[in-house]
Amino acid sequence: MKTEIQNFQRARSLEAKELRETAILNAARTLAATQGVRNITLGAIADRVGMHKSALLRYFETREEIFLILSGECWLEWSAAVRKELTEFKKPSALQVSLTLAKTLTARPMFCELLAQAPLNLERNVSLAAVRSFKLTALNEVKLIASELKRLKLSSRQAIDIIATATSMAGALWQMATPSPEVLALYRNEPQLAHAVVDVERQLTQILAALIAGFLIEKRRQRLPVRP
Amino acid sequence: MKTEIQNFQRARSLEAKELRETAILNAARTLAATQGVRNITLGAIADRVGMHKSALLRYFETREEIFLILSGECWLEWSAAVRKELTEFKKPSALQVSLTLAKTLTARPMFCELLAQAPLNLERNVSLAAVRSFKLTALNEVKLIASELKRLKLSSRQAIDIIATATSMAGALWQMATPSPEVLALYRNEPQLAHAVVDVERQLTQILAALIAGFLIEKRRQRLPVRP
Numbered sequence: 001m002k003t004e005i006q007n008f009q010r011a012r013s014l015e016a017k018e019l020r021e022t023a024i025l026n027a028a029r030t031l032a033a034t035q036g037v038r039n040i041t042l043g044a045i046a047d048r049v050g051m052h053k054s055a056l057l058r059y060f061e062t063r064e065e066i067f068l069i070l071s072g073e074c075w076l077e078w079s080a081a082v083r084k085e086l087t088e089f090k091k092p093s094a095l096q097v098s099l100t101l102a103k104t105l106t107a108r109p110m111f112c113e114l115l116a117q118a119p120l121n122l123e124r125n126v127s128l129a130a131v132r133s134f135k136l137t138a139l140n141e142v143k144l145i146a147s148e149l150k151r152l153k154l155s156s157r158q159a160i161d162i163i164a165t166a167t168s169m170a171g172a173l174w175q176m177a178t179p180s181p182e183v184l185a186l187y188r189n190e191p192q193l194a195h196a197v198v199d200v201e202r203q204l205t206q207i208l209a210a211l212i213a214g215f216l217i218e219k220r221r222q223r224l225p226v227r228p
Numbered sequence: 229m230k231t232e233i234q235n236f237q238r239a240r241s242l243e244a245k246e247l248r249e250t251a252i253l254n255a256a257r258t259l260a261a262t263q264g265v266r267n268i269t270l271g272a273i274a275d276r277v278g279m280h281k282s283a284l285l286r287y288f289e290t291r292e293e294i295f296l297i298l299s300g301e302c303w304l305e306w307s308a309a310v311r312k313e314l315t316e317f318k319k320p321s322a323l324q325v326s327l328t329l330a331k332t333l334t335a336r337p338m339f340c341e342l343l344a345q346a347p348l349n350l351e352r353n354v355s356l357a358a359v360r361s362f363k364l365t366a367l368n369e370v371k372l373i374a375s376e377l378k379r380l381k382l383s384s385r386q387a388i389d390i391i392a393t394a395t396s397m398a399g400a401l402w403q404m405a406t407p408s409p410e411v412l413a414l415y416r417n418e419p420q421l422a423h424a425v426v427d428v429e430r431q432l433t434q435i436l437a438a439l440i441a442g443f444l445i446e447k448r449r450q451r452l453p454v455r456p
Contacts, residue, residue, distance in 0.1 A: 038348075038352075119403035119404045128410055128411065131414070132418070132421070135421055136420060157434075161434055165393070165435055168401070169397070169400075172396035172397075173396070175347035175348050179351060179352070183359050186360060192364060193363055193364070193367065195367050195388070207389050207439065209442070210386075212442065213442035213445055214441035214443075215438045217442075217445065218438060
């Protein structure tokens with residue numbers, strides 16, 4: 001009887017722990033969506049869940065761990081969305097693939113922000129286990145998207161380079177496109193700084209379309225018989 | 229006479245100020261080169277120059293201002309080096325240009341680190357004047373490199389997209405290639421994580437070569453007469 005009660009209590013406490021963790025992640029997601037990842041402190045997340053910061057630290061080690069978990073979730077969600085769109089094309093063209101990658105990424109501002117933040121900040125202030133779990137998730141999604149891209153007759157290596165460029169450039173261009181309001185006003189008002197204003201979707205599509213076209217001629221050249 | 233003395237004193241103090249500023253920038257550069265930009269605090273820079281942190285703040289507003297100035301210097305130095313190498317080719321090929329861009333960037337680890345840090349952190353914690361001065365420097369160097377790239381028969385827009393990809397990807401890939409030693413060991417020891425190990429120069433060259441090849445066919449297609 002004692003064991004059964006213990007099991008019940010353990011289950012109850014595990015369930016309570018999971019509920020708490022979900023509440024914390026939800027709070028971080030909501031705050032980041034409205035105020036941007038960079039501006040969200042651990043204290044703000046704790047406030048929103050209605051718990052003390054020291055209590056929150058029993059569930060997650062650092063602010064970075066919370067956002068690294070959200071990055072993993074974003075990878076899963078984006079990957080599913082982009083693969084769904086890609087499968088809908090009977091025989092996708094380079095331009096269709098570029099547009100799909102650029103559109104689905106820029107439609108996810110929080111993911112773009114996390115893509116730039118992950119290697120710089122998030123992967124550095126967490127446990128090895130947290131980095132490992134995030135990396136396994138991201139690499140697995142890269143593999144899944146890459147096999148979808150191979151329908152364009154690209155090699156695995158080329159498909160992976162395309163995904164690396166799409167996600168890294170989305171992260172970098174997004175950061176450039178969203179400076180502080182004062183800096184953005186400066187860019188807009190000073191003709192010499194006009195080039196500092198970035199249109200992420202347009203520039204990302206252009207770059208990806210050329211990259212894919214370039215990889216396709218590379219493949220075609222490799223298939224040509226070697227001249228004597 | 230009084231004015232002459234005042235002028236002399238003003239010149240002396242201006243000179244002293246400049247000497248101090250140079251000493252601070254040199255200290256930051258040396259520390260960043262050995263320990264990485266991310267690890268250098270304002271306190272560490274002050275210690276190295278042998279002044280108190282509060283005294284250092286009379287010369288620079290923030291740690292970010294110091295590193296944004298160093299970013300501007302890095303742009304000037306890299307731009308001169310890459311343009312010199314490019315002019316040495318009589319008729320540069322897409323592969324030569326890609327290799328030159330990738331090699332000159334990866335040979336400058338501090339610049340790669342600053343390229344990723346600038347839009348995320350450095351441009352955000354400084355005055356408008358500091359952002360303006362940095363942006364004008366960087367955009368001007370982009371323009372100079374772009375006119376060198378146009379020898380490949382690329383449009384201005386394409387040349388700018390190539391430089392944006394080269395510098396943003398150098399920043400992003402460099403961050404991925406240099407995680408903490410523990411994380412790097414994890415990547416190396418776990419077969420599932422093998423793809424997380426990044427060879428910046430090789431991957432950057434591959435991507436840039438395909439991008440340039442892709443832009444070149446785009447240009448060629450635009451030059452073809454429109455079919456009736």
